[in-house]
Amino acid sequence: MTAYSQLAPYYDILGWADFTSRLWPHISKFLNLIDTKPSSFLDIACGTGILAHLLNERGLSVTGIDQSSRMIAVAKSKSFTLPTKFHVADMRDFDLRETFHITGCFYDALNHLSSDSDLQQAFDCASLHTNDGGYYLFDILTERGLREWEPYFYMERNRYIVSQRGKYDSRTKTRTIRIEAFVRDSRGETEFIEELLVERTFSMAFIQKALAHAGFSRIAFSSFENDDSIDNASRLFAICRK
Ligand SMILES: C[S@@+](CC[C@H](N)C(=O)[O-])C[C@H]1O[C@@H](n2cnc3c(N)ncnc32)[C@H](O)[C@@H]1O
Numbered sequence: 001m002t003a004y005s006q007l008a009p010y011y012d013i014l015g016w017a018d019f020t021s022r023l024w025p026h027i028s029k030f031l032n033l034i035d036t037k038p039s040s041f042l043d044i045a046c047g048t049g050i051l052a053h054l055l056n057e058r059g060l061s062v063t064g065i066d067q068s069s070r071m072i073a074v075a076k077s078k079s080f081t082l083p084t085k086f087h088v089a090d091m092r093d094f095d096l097r098e099t100f101h102i103t104g105c106f107y108d109a110l111n112h113l114s115s116d117s118d119l120q121q122a123f124d125c126a127s128l129h130t131n132d133g134g135y136y137l138f139d140i141l142t143e144r145g146l147r148e149w150e151p152y153f154y155m156e157r158n159r160y161i162v163s164q165r166g167k168y169d170s171r172t173k174t175r176t177i178r179i180e181a182f183v184r185d186s187r188g189e190t191e192f193i194e195e196l197l198v199e200r201t202f203s204m205a206f207i208q209k210a211l212a213h214a215g216f217s218r219i220a221f222s223s224f225e226n227d228d229s230i231d232n233a234s235r236l237f238a239i240c241r242k
Contacts, residue, residue: 003112004047006193008070010183011048014162019107020050023139026224026237027051027104030137031058038101042129044091044122045109049075049084056082063096065089092121096129103130104137111141111199114174116206123214127242136216136240139224143201145234146175159184174200204230207238216240 007014031038041055046064048071055062061082066072067090075086087096091105092113103126113119126136141149151165166177179195204221211219218241223233230236 002068002070003195003197004068005070005195007179007181007195008048008068008074010160010181010193011071011074012050014160014181014183016047016107017050020054022224023051023106024054026139026222027054027137028058030135030239034135036101038134040100040102042096042100042103044103044105044126044129045107045112046075046086047071047107047109049078049080049086051104051106052080052084053078056080056084060102063087063098063100065091065094065096067091091125092118094125099129099131100134101131102135102137106137106139108139108141108199110138111146111201112197114198114200116202116210119202119206120210120213123210123216127214127216130242132242134242136242137238138240139235139237140207141199141201141235142204142233143173144232146173146199146201148234149175149177172200174198211238211240216242 039060041060041062043051043062043064046066049064052062052064062084064075064086069088072086072088110119110122113122130136147168160181160183162181164177164179166175168175177197181193183191183193185191220239221230221236223230224235224237
């Protein structure tokens with residue numbers, strides 16, 4: 001079964017929606033900074049489409065792609081204020097035959113790729129869909145971020161119990177993450193959810209080389225969480241111009 005299949009219906013309530021609140025200040029600051037008024041956004045690995053609401057409020061119509069048909073089904077079930085489309089597609093290999101003012105890929109999505117060549121393909125596809133002069137934004141966990149990632153366990157409003165634990169392998173620079181949750185659904189029945197995800201880090205040198213190869217010439221990285229230097233950051237936020 002594709003990753004996120006079991007999690008999809010509960011993704012927003014189990015805590016994963018919170019990431020967008022941490023991401024939004026970066027995107028909002030970026031939108032305030034640029035001198036053009038973009039109107040189209042491609043959210044690559046869009047999940048349940050949480051970001052689209054905020055982008056709509058800033059006047060951007062959104063297209064989202066994700067490889068999980070269940071995540072896309074949840075996104076499609078939501079209502080939006082501006083034209084919004086969702087498609088099932090793999091970020092390494094898709095062609096919507098359309099380009100966008102801004103493309104983006106968020107919340108560890110790129111860390112789900114398992115090799116340097118997969119990352120190169122994902123950057124190439126992002127570039128294919130970005131207008132000349134347009135922007136590609138993404139976040140990515142660094143090696144430190146994945147190594148020091150904390151397992152957690154919490155419970156809220158008596159409706160669910162969720163735990164995440166994982167093991168980091170310093171040889172392959174991957175972390176295998178097991179998500180387990182008991183959730184009480186809308187009919188009052190308790191469901192058990194189990195997902196196994198593998199996340200990987202990429203060297204900064206390779207990321208920069210691959211972005212340049214994909215046609216992004218001006219690239220700026222910052223630390224996502226705080227004022228850490230880029231070398232110490234757990235997660236990077238990148239702004240790339242084509
Ligand atoms: C942690 S979720 C992030 C979802 C969304 N961007 C957010 O911020 O909530 C990671 C997403 O990446 C998607 N994903 C992983 N590998 C993918 C691939 N090769 N192509 C497209 N989507 C992928 C998963 O299906 C999942 O929805």
